[in-house]
Amino acid sequence: MKQNIILIIDDNATNIRVLVDTLKAHSFETVTARNGIMGIKRAQFSKPDLILLDIKMPNMDGYEVCEHLKSIEQTRDIPVIFISALIESLDKVRAFSVGGVDYVVKPFEEQEILARIENHLQLRELQKTLKDKNRQLVELQHETLFQLNQAYGYFVPRQFLSLLGKKSITDIKLGDQTEQNMTILFADIREFTTLSETMTPQENFNFINAFLSQMEPIITNNNGFIDKYIGDAIMALFYNADDAVQAGIDMLEALKNYNTTRGRPGRPVIKIGIGINTGLLILGIIGSKNRMAGTVISDAVNIASRLESLTKVYHTPLLISESSYQNLTKTDYIRLIDNVKVKGKSEYVKVFEVFVIDSKTIRASKSTTTKQFEQAVHLYHDQNFAEAQHIFLSFRDDATAAVYNQRCQKFLNIDTNTNWGKIAAVIKWTPKLSVGHDLIDQQHKELIIKIKDLIMSLGNEDREDEVGQIIEFLKEYVIIHFDTEEQLMQEHNYSGYLAHKIQHTCFIQRFAKFEKDYKANGGRLYLTLQIQEELVKWLLNHISGTDKKLGIFLKKLDCSNS
Incomplete structure (x- = not known):
């Protein structure tokens, strides 16, 4: 209890x-x-x-x-x-x-x-x-109103019905489902928040609808169908990878024309990112008897979404997974650009760039140097940063190569011998770290868990706001924890108080430097290394040394008072 x-x-x-x-x-x-x-x-x-x-x-x-x-x-x-x-x-x-x-x-x-x-x-x-009952009543009321407003909302794409083996929308029922190997396309407008801030609500809707109206026919013309709109994003399904990739290419080409014809001068150029992945999907009908919806459940969807977000990282508009690449009948103008870890998955995913939409000059350059580029990517992942950088520097006007060059330089500036694979495993709670005081031990455990979360977030390249939230929590929690220890030391006239407090101040300064570097640099692996070298080692040494002495003192004090 x-x-x-x-x-x-x-x-x-x-x-x-x-x-x-x-x-x-x-x-x-x-x-x-x-x-x-x-x-x-x-x-x-x-x-x-x-x-x-x-x-x-x-x-x-x-x-x-x-x-x-x-x-x-x-x-x-x-x-x-x-x-x-x-x-x-x-x-x-x-x-x-x-x-x-x-x-x-x-x-x-x-x-x-x-x-x-x-x-x-x-x-x-x-x-x-x-309060819970009232909240449940309010939620129930909102749900009922929502269902009433959506009384005619049993819309499921015709292709979706066909995959479920249904002729009419009146034939569907809750729980209908099927497994299909399909290709998922995710497309999202770049910097939409910034764009939307310059528009009224009505202009926002007009803008999104105009954009989606340009993209939807391209998807259907390439034998795909839109599963759902997610704000300014599109999730579409295709029966094969060739059609999905061609749709992505056509969408980017259409966007070029749309940007030149969409009205008054001074409007910002619209850019989109597209991620494509192939895998086994579960398509079915979920919801309740009053509100049904067709949906897709699969890790393959998450990977496609992840690839779309990576287009910002590599400054290229169209990325596909290895599973899609292997299902293509033609692989011209495609190159391997990375091998990434996807959140929630144990295996890595190979990422390929489709560069057929580049200018003629850049396309020709990338095509003739594909093998050298992929060799440099492998060297980078083998931690041969100097050799990798030497090759990446030879590629002119290549935005993705420039990203790798910056990464290589950061690692060369730090330590080329670091074993990157062991970084996240450096910090973990063990009984040896116990100082013998329940409250202090519990706070140490929570600190270690949060620092490990931070390492994993950086390693998984989570969104900046997610990483920032963990950093803010750690910053506040460290102060609370140190205050707890210092209060205990003062209450019991601990002789090592001053030296202990100086160490606390030192760590807070180190953490402030880390936060500043994070905001200034944003290099994920660089920051993970900095955590390992500066924060983790300091914290573990502090717990196993200085805090242990405090724990022994408090334990003796408890024994003498009992």
Whole structure:
């Protein structure tokens, strides 16, 4: 059974100790903070079930803390019980006015405060249940309205019906499905957000519809059909890879003409990225009796989407997977450009560039140097960065080669002997890292998990916003963790406090440098190496050395007090 977490915010160490002992004796888990600012941070990260809050504290009193907690979405609903020596009615009235649910006067009776805590925890559970029920009712209402608005929305492409063996849309039923080997095409407008910011809502819809109207006939003319529109993106299905690749080429050619004829001068040029992959798909009907939809379920879809996103990385508009390449009857003007790891897949995927849409000069150059280019790609993946760069530099006006040249240079500037395959495996929690203090050990585990997540996100080339979110979480969590350790050291007059705090400051500075380099450089493998060399090694050494000493001290202290 999950223990309820109680956050105690009080500037008096004795008060905290009394409350902690009382609550732990009754199976509550406790988190503590010695001032209001730290209390707010702990509330956000610890997500307690209830808060015990002192009023008279330096810098930020209990009333201000409570007001701040009630202004934050994630802490707004946490019940706050004020515990104070103030006995005036006005003090109590103010406590309730800022959002407190109860008020206990010091010194308090143990049984009284436990009864009040239990009462408010039960009330909170009831409020949660009521809130969930209300949310479910609202969701049900929205779903019903949505289904009514979509009463004529049982649209499934004719080809989709044919694959399911149905003659009419009235014949379909929930759960109809079939397996087919098909080719998926993903197309997406580049920098659509930037484009849309210059347009009104109506202009946005007009723009998207005009663009899609140009692309849809090309797909159908090449024996494909559109499975779905996803905002400004298109997902289309083809019976063979040849038709899909030809559709991609025709879409890019049509876009050239569209950009020259789409109206007034000064409009930005539209660019798109296209990813194509071939694989086994499950096509079927999902939903409910009131709302059905045709859909495709397969890892092959994710790979096609991933390839589309990689067109931005390699500055080329059309990429295909090895499975599509192997199913082509003609492979002219196609070259291997990378071997990438796809999120959620254990094996690597070979990525090929279709460059038939390049200018005549560039197309001829790429065609005659395909073998040399692919040799350089293999050298790069074998970590022979100097040899690979030498070849990549020989390709003029080749945007993809320029990307590789920059990568090679970064690695040559760092360390050409690094074993890249072992980077993500460097950091892991083991019992040897335990310092013998439950809270510190738990925070160390969470730090290690998050740093490993960061390494994997960089290695998988996740979106910048996803990587940025992990970095922001780590930055905040590191500060919280260090504050926890420093507070324990101060409370127990630990002699190594100053030296320990200096090490904490050093790590925060290192992390700030890493974040700055990430924003400035964006080199994925470069950043992963920097984590390994600067952050991971420092953290593991700090835990196994400096933190272990603190753990031994705290353990001895607990033994002497027991």
